[in-house]
Amino acid sequence: MYDHPFQWGSKRTGPDLQRIGGKYPDSWHFNHMLDPTTMSPGSIMPPYPWLVERALNTSSTQDKIKVMRKLGVPYPEGYEATALTDLQKQAESISENLKKDKIDVMSNREIIALIAYLQRMGTDIKKTTASN
Ligand code: HEM
Secondary structure (H helix, E strand, O other): OOOOOOOOOOOOOOOOOOOOOOOOOHHHHHHHHHOHHHHOOOOOOOOOHHHHOOEOOOOOHHHHHHHHHHOOOOOOOOOHHHHHHHHHHHHHHHHHHHHHOOOOOOOOEHHHHHHHHHHHOOOHHHHHHHHO
């Protein structure tokens, strides 16, 4: 909902992910990104194995929040000061959740951030609509 620039595309190979949040458990996304065919037999989506190897670079996260706020994303004033603590808490909860499905991955890996992103897709608009 708050993507800047909005990620329009004229060519689409995979399905629309705008409402993917909550459709699958975290472990489904983990397995699917590592090898899509394990979760969707016959999938032509490429695997993204490096997402488990690479640590998330958060060096510009605080600056990005400030820019996004300028562009209209409703981050509360000063949120950048606590954002990284929030990020870490959320990452740890996803890592713990994956452990329940016997997947052991450190909370600072890129795959964790991608799962957090995918699980959020389409959920903010529901909240906005509910409060209107
Ligand atoms: C970071 C990049 C990508 C992410 C996060 C991603 C994520 C996903 C997710 C979550 C699904 C499941 C959708 C559902 O079942 O509702 C999916 C399916 C699919 N994606 Fe991707 N995708 C990525 C890149 C790509 C690329 C580059 C291609 C094509 C060349 C592709 C092709 C497909 C196809 C054909 C499916 C349907 C079959 C399947 O579930 O694997 N994806 N993708």
